Amino acid sequence: MNDILNRKTKIDVKTMDQIPAGAVILKLISGSMDLPLKKAGDFIIEKAAEETTVTFYAGEKLNADSWRAAGGKMAGWLKSVTPETAWLDLAEITEKPARANLLEGILLGAFEFDRYKKENSGGKDAVLAVPSIFAALVEERRVVCEAVNMARDWAHEPASVINPETLSERIKLLAETYGLKCRVLEEQELVQMGAGAITAVGQGSKTPSRMIVLEYAGTKKTKPVVLVGKAITFDSGGYSIKPSDSMVGMKYDKCGAMAVLGVMRAAAELRYETPIVGVICAAENMLSEKSYRPDDILHTLSGLTVEVISTDAEGRLVLADGLTYAQQQFEPAALIDLATLTGGCVVAYGHVRAGVLSNNTDLFESLFESGEKTWERIWRLPHDDDYAELIKSPDADIKNSGGRWGSPVTGGIFLKQFVKDEVPWAHLDIAGVADSDKASAYSVPGATGFGVRLLLDWLKTR
Ligand code: MN
Numbered sequence: 037m038n039d040i041l042n043r044k045t046k047i048d049v050k051t052m053d054q055i056p057a058g059a060v061i062l063k064l065i066s067g068s069m070d071l072p073l074k075k076a077g078d079f080i081i082e083k084a085a086e087e088t089t090v091t092f093y094a095g096e097k098l099n100a101d102s103w104r105a106a107g108g109k110m111a112g113w114l115k116s117v118t119p120e121t122a123w124l125d126l127a128e129i130t131e132k133p134a135r136a137n138l139l140e141g142i143l144l145g146a147f148e149f150d151r152y153k154k155e156n157s158g159g160k161d162a163v164l165a166v167p168s169i170f171a172a173l174v175e176e177r178r179v180v181c182e183a184v185n186m187a188r189d190w191a192h193e194p195a196s197v198i199n200p201e202t203l204s205e206r207i208k209l210l211a212e213t214y215g216l217k218c219r220v221l222e223e224q225e226l227v228q229m230g231a232g233a234i235t236a237v238g239q240g241s242k243t244p245s246r247m248i249v250l251e252y253a254g255t256k257k258t259k260p261v262v263l264v265g266k267a268i269t270f271d272s273g274g275y276s277i278k279p280s281d282s283m284v285g286m287k288y289d290k291c292g293a294m295a296v297l298g299v300m301r302a303a304a305e306l307r308y309e310t311p312i313v314g315v316i317c318a319a320e321n322m323l324s325e326k327s328y329r330p331d332d333i334l335h336t337l338s339g340l341t342v343e344v345i346s347t348d349a350e351g352r353l354v355l356a357d358g359l360t361y362a363q364q365q366f367e368p369a370a371l372i373d374l375a376t377l378t379g380g381c382v383v384a385y386g387h388v389r390a391g392v393l394s395n396n397t398d399l400f401e402s403l404f405e406s407g408e409k410t411w412e413r414i415w416r417l418p419h420d421d422d423y424a425e426l427i428k429s430p431d432a433d434i435k436n437s438g439g440r441w442g443s444p445v446t447g448g449i450f451l452k453q454f455v456k457d458e459v460p461w462a463h464l465d466i467a468g469v470a471d472s473d474k475a476s477a478y479s480v481p482g483a484t485g486f487g488v489r490l491l492l493d494w495l496k497t498r
């Protein structure tokens with residue numbers, strides 16, 4: 037079970053008082069160079085009688101992500117060469133954010149999802165030592181990156197391992213370990229309560245829907261920030277079935293919730309001031325004779341009825357009940373939902389920025405700032421009421437699809453129908469950034485853990 041919460045990564049970062057004997061020395065340089073280092077991430081190895089030095093190049097023009105990217109490259113080298121020990125003198129890097137970012141890149145770059153690979157068994161790990169004076173910084177970054185890596189690890193698990201039921205078991209374990217309050221609302225309870233949208237989405241599956249509520253008390257007595265996460269543990273599309281090519285990777289349709297779990301884990305471990313509530317909306321969108329259908333009219337927890345146009349627009353349905361529950365049970369200082377919601381958001385923003393629809397400019401701007409800092413970048417979507425026209429339904433209050441045009445916006449506008457105007461709210465559509473076919477400087481292909489670092493930074497600085 038411990039392996040579930042604390043995935044051992046390939047690099048063991050330690051603090052030491054002096055350079056360990058025989059250690060490979062890692063160095064980092066930037067700016068314009070005479071050395072044969074052309075692009076960021078290039079490195080040269082120099083062997084002298086006593087020691088070996090590997091110098092990495094962070095690039096000529098640096099941006100807010102350069103040090104993190106350099107750390108990722110270092111991690112890649114450490115993972116492939118696995119030296120007995122390596123030494124990185126962080127004191128040579130004079131700016132504090134640069135040091136933190138470099139460490140972050142290394143710790144995130146250390147992640148692999150190799151649990152099911154034969155070659156994984158018995159491989160040795162690299163040890164990276166840094167000076168002891170940075171122990172606190174290492175510890176803090178380790179907590180954050182372990183949370184990101186857990187979010188990635190769980191996201192990678194296929195639907196044969198993680199379904200709404202096994203997910204709630206994992207969350208209970210997480211809650212126990214980190215001192216969070218946890219309540220699992222099972223299908224029957226959800227039906228009785230009137231949450232007819234989240235239960236409809238999961239009714240075709242062998243493992244029915246669950247809403248899982250986590251509470252971190254915080255160290256300050258204030259209203260909580262409530263985070264709502266979409267956890268579709270597999271999205272077949274339902275009767276509005278996806279073409280087989282688009283169905284591959286649908287285990288990642290739970291990434292919004294995985295980010296919420298990562299945030300709560302790290303915030304609890306770092307003793308954040310702000311109380312945080314996490315509402316996980318879990319369902320598996322499957323086909324069977326019990327599945328919900330197009331044309332069905334659902335009764336949501338809010339009282340609004342929704343006509344189903346597409347059973348593949350299921351994320352907004354589970355979130356509708358999650359957002360309502362969040363406002364009924366808590367008094368959110370801010371309400372933020374994260375979801376791999378629309379393919380349209382990927383069409384619009386690609387794999388670079390998440391789309392954000394918000395009813396509150398201050399909230400959006402503070403999130404934007406944290407995004408630039410953590411390089412989990414966002415961009416605002418419009419939220420004009422005109423778009424609500426597109427989700428009017430002839431037979432119910434609203435319908436769950438507004439068609440192709442402006443689909444990331446109508447997805448967000450749909451959710452807006454379930455949020456009180458006076459509650460500062462932001463919807464993060466992370467469909468384009470939650471997972472990637474390609475590796476980035478500090479992420480292997482697959483889940484990126486997007487949102488964990490962004491929200492932790494935002495919660496800390498708000
Ligand atoms: Mn879908």
Ligand code: ZN
Pocket residue numbers: 268271289348350351376377
């Ligand atoms: Zn989905």
